[in-house]
Amino acid sequence: MNATRSPEHDHAEADARLAAALRERGQRVTSQRLVIGRLLRELDRHVTAEEVLRRASEQLPGVSLPTVYATLDLLAELGEARRVSVGGPVLYDPRTExxxxxxxxxxxxxxxxxxxxxxxxxxxxxxxxxxxxxxxxxxxxxxxxxxxxxxxx
Incomplete structure (x- = not known):
């Protein structure tokens, strides 16, 4: 039987992987970190922290730009994103390979x-x-x- 995975299952799996990576590093698992990680995966392209902030504000009213930057940098340190400097603003890439x-x-x-x-x-x-x-x-x-x-x- 060929079972297809739902996007919700993929999100839950990715969220669980991120939560485990955060815990392993002694970091707290917060809704902000999970939402920002999910948004980066959903956007599926090179994005600036400002772009992520605009999207994250819909789900996380009051989230700040420094929080978004700190979270994206943490995701990069954990191997869940890549920080790409190619001239101009720093971009974050969900492709880690x-x-x-x-x-x-x-x-x-x-x-x-x-x-x-x-x-x-x-x-x-x-x-x-x-x-x-x-x-x-x-x-x-x-x-x-x-x-x-x-x-x-």
Whole structure:
């Protein structure tokens, strides 16, 4: 029998995983943390803390921007999100596996691109230079299809 999982089941499973990660780290499991984690997963794209705040305010009246930032950073530390710095505002990405990003230098849009890459060489060179690297990102900058088409006229 082929049973399909409901979105509610997936949300409950993800909430339980987040709650366990919070407890394991000695953090409190709060409704704000669970709601912000769920919103990030539901938006399923690169978002700013301000975007999450607008959405979270619907469910959490009175939630503040510092709380949203702190929660998103905590989610990134727990491996439930990625903090992406590609110029401009910091973005939070619900995709946690390694992947590269494309950033349009005209409109600022950021897209995922799935290509094989190995950051080990860059991390090793950083260590050899006395740097204590935590992660490496691959960001390709240029013009997105819309901006490139507009530039051509």
């Amino acid at each position: 390694d992947h590269a990003h494309l950033r349009c230098r005209s409109c600022g849009a950021v897209f995922d691109v799935d290509v094989p890459f190995d950051t080990a060489v860059a991390l090793r060179a950083a260590r050899e230079a006395g740097f204590a690297p935590e992660a490496a990102e691959v960001v390709v900058e240029g013009l997105c299809a819309d901006c490139a088409a507009a530039a051509r006229g």
